[in-house]
Amino acid sequence: MEGLWRLLSRIKDYKRSFILSIFSNSMLSIFTVVSIPLLIPFFSILFDRIPALPVRPAGSEINEWVKYYMSDLIVSQGKEMALFWVCVLLVIVFFFKNLFRYSALYFMAPLRFGIIYDLRKKLFNKYLDLPLSFYSNERKGALISTLTLDVQEVEWSILNVIESVFKSPIIMAGSIFFMIYINAGLTLFVFILVLFAGLIIGKVVNTLKKESNNVQEMVANLTSHVEETIGGLRVIKGFNAENYQITKFEKENASFRNLLTKVVNRRDSASPISEFMGVSVVTILLWYGSHLVFKEELAPETFFAFVFAFYQVIEPAKSFSSAYFNIQKGMAALDRINRVLETDNEIISKPGAIHKKSLTTSIDFNNVGFKYKDNNVYALQDVSVEIKKGQVVALVGSSGAGKSTFVDLLPRFYDVSEGTITIDGVDIRDIDITDLREMFGIVTQDAILFLDTIANNSSFGGNFSEEQIMEAARVANAHDFIELLPKGYHTNIGDRGLKLSGGQRQRLTIARAVLRDPPILILDEATSALDSESERLVQDALHKVMRSRTSVVVAHRLSTIQQADNILVLENGQIVQSGLHENLINEIGPYKKFVEMQSFS
Structure with missing residues (x-):
């Protein structure tokens, strides 16, 4: 529940709306509680069910004072005129009751949707803030689902019941106070019954949160499947794999349907069960209360006022029951949101980071080693190389050799596991990360x-x-x-x-x-998958932009790297050869083999 309290703590940012909503709900409670019970003594006196009270009461009992004023109204205005004014008063009371009902919802709306706006904004900002390593183990569809469906679920399931959560206690408190005033013993009897009914209802829904979590996970799976299908339509159609994708989707969709039906059935049972238990309690109340009336321990009009007040408790109690179901459902979504928000980002600027936006002498890899998260195999190992200002350095090697990892470490998409990378002798981890990334221009395949x-x-x-x-x-x-x-x-x-x-x-x-x-260019396999004319235009563009800039190039094609000032050949995360093209081509080694096979991958 800690996540729920953190969510609700955002109410302080909407203090004005919250206070006005509480005030409106308080007024609604007053008009709800007094709307009908005050009419009971009036009609009892009007139709001579009880004697009028012409003398001002000596005590402070509310009931006696109400009878006195009602009696005075009937005597001074006459029965018909008194009835007219009471009807006018009743219309006014219900007008203000519904006015405050609307105003409570009106002032609650900015709070509800403001919190959702803040939550969605914070989550999106977190997506941009988190390092690339976070996304290695995450499904894109699941993250999209969290930002859209989970946030919406929080709005529907949790914030949607805020007004009832804050409104219901006020109405219940007023009604309970009125019930205690009428008959404390009868009130205690009723709430023992209500407690028993609440325990029964609670047992029905104890698994709702877990099942709701499974529903949202299935939604994420469906979203991921659709996103992958749309993104891979060319391949799907090319391999006539439409039926395969349809079958796969239908299986996931059917599982989702079955689980959702189960959850909705459990959720929808809340209202019937709570209503049945409520009716059962009211029935027992009617039997017991009537028994007190027959024994003349309770006046009939007082008993009816008590029943009305109890009814004003039942409706908010049902709202609480529904709120419990919905909050359990929404908590599963909130847990997934908080999992993302609470993920630490280790790749940030240090306190007092150096501001640096230019390259003066060189970039140096000093015994650099790197492992991806949850992987014990080195993607780069013991890499040491100097890249001087203005040089073009080409990286070649087979797929998985470590080329992309090499360039990803430069702008701190990942941090080194061992060793250091420095720019002009300054560890890149000591440079302000915004300044560091402004030093790089990146072109990818x-x-x-x-x-x-x-x-x-x-x-x-x-x-x-x-x-x-x-x-x-x-x-x-x-x-x-x-x-x-x-x-x-x-x-x-x-x-x-x-x-x-x-x-x-x-x-x-x-x-x-x-x-x-930028002073430094990273060209990561920028010319593969292009036709000859496109490659010529791109190559010409690259040659122009690399002039007077330090460039690190990863390429499949020989034409991209032939003019490099230094070629680094990587195998299994290590530099196994380095030098100029004309020197390396004459050596027996992997570079010559790559050139001969024209297989720069």
């Missing part, structure tokens, strides 16, 4: 673009003029094709840039890297 315009994709995360954007596009050989698009730089390129060709997307990512004018 998978051209990662967003559902936005070309201009916004180019200036992504920065504030650049249109002229600067166009100049970067010219350097990347992208300006000509952009000008031919319907809206030029303001053309929306679609989801992941799929309205563009592979080469166009690649050149746009180069333009994005160039626009920041």
Whole structure:
């Protein structure tokens, strides 16, 4: 329940709405409790069921004073006129009762949706803050489900009952006070029955949270499956695997249907069970109360007032019952949200981190070793190399040799397990992480673009003029094709840039890297999977952007690395050869083998 209290602690940020809602609920409670019971003595006197009380009471009993004022109204106004004014009063009372009912909900709405806004914002910010290592063991669909469905479940299941949780005690307190005032013994008898009924209801729902957690996990599985299917449609259609995917989805969907039916049935049993138990309690109350009336230990009108007050307790109690079901269901979603929010990010700037945005002399790997989380095998081991300012360093090796890991360590996507990486002699872990990453321009094989315009994709995360954007596009050989698009730089390129060709997307990512004018470029397999013409344009763009910049290149193709100042050949996470192309090609070793096979992977 700690997560629930943390969630509810956010109410302090919406103090005004909360106070006004509590005030409205308090007034609603008053008008609810007094609306009918006050009419009982009036009609009893009006129809001569009880004698009028013409003399001002000497004591302070509320019941006597009510009888006195009702008697005075009937005597002074006459029965018909008194009835008229009481009816007017009744309309006014119910008007204000419903006015305060609405205002309680009105003031609660900003609180409910404000907390959800804050929760969703915090979760999204956390996604951006967490290191890449967190995502290695997470499903994308599950994370999307947490941000959307789980947050919505919290709103539906927990915050949706806040008004009843805060409103019900106020109404119940007023009604219980009224019941105790009427007959304390009868009140104690009733609440012994209510406690017994509550224990029965509690036993019905003790597994709801666990089952709700399973439901949300299945939703995450479905979301992941749909996301993978849409992303892999080309492969699915190419392999005629539609039926395979359909069968797989139907199996997961059927399991989800069965579990959801079970959970909903259990949840929906709350209201009937609580109503049945409530009716049972009321029935016993009617029997016992009538017995007291027959024995003349309780006046009939007082007993009916007691029954009415008890009914005002039953409805909020039913709300509490439903709230319990819903909160248990929502807690499963809240637990998943808190699991993400409570995940520590170890890759952050140290207190007093150094501000550094330029490369003066060199980047140095000093006996660097690295293991991925939950993996005992070294992805890089005992790597030492100097990358001087202005050099182009190429990384070659088979898949899994450690090339991508090498470049991922530079902007601290991961931190080294052993050794150090320094820039101008400063450990990169001592540099402010924002400054560190601004030193790098990154171009990857998978051209990662967003559902936005070309201009916004180019200036992504920065504030650049249109002229600067166009100049970067010219350097990347992208300006000509952009000008031919319907809206030029303001053309929306679609989801992941799929309205563009592979080469166009690649050149746009180069333009994005160039626009920041970084001192260091990382080109991670940037030219694989391109046709000859696209590769020529991209290669030309890369040669232009690498001028006067320090560049670390990972490539499949020989043409990308032939002009490198230093080539590092990696095998099993270790540098096994290094040097210039013309020297390495004459050595017997893996580099010569790669060149001969034209298999730079």
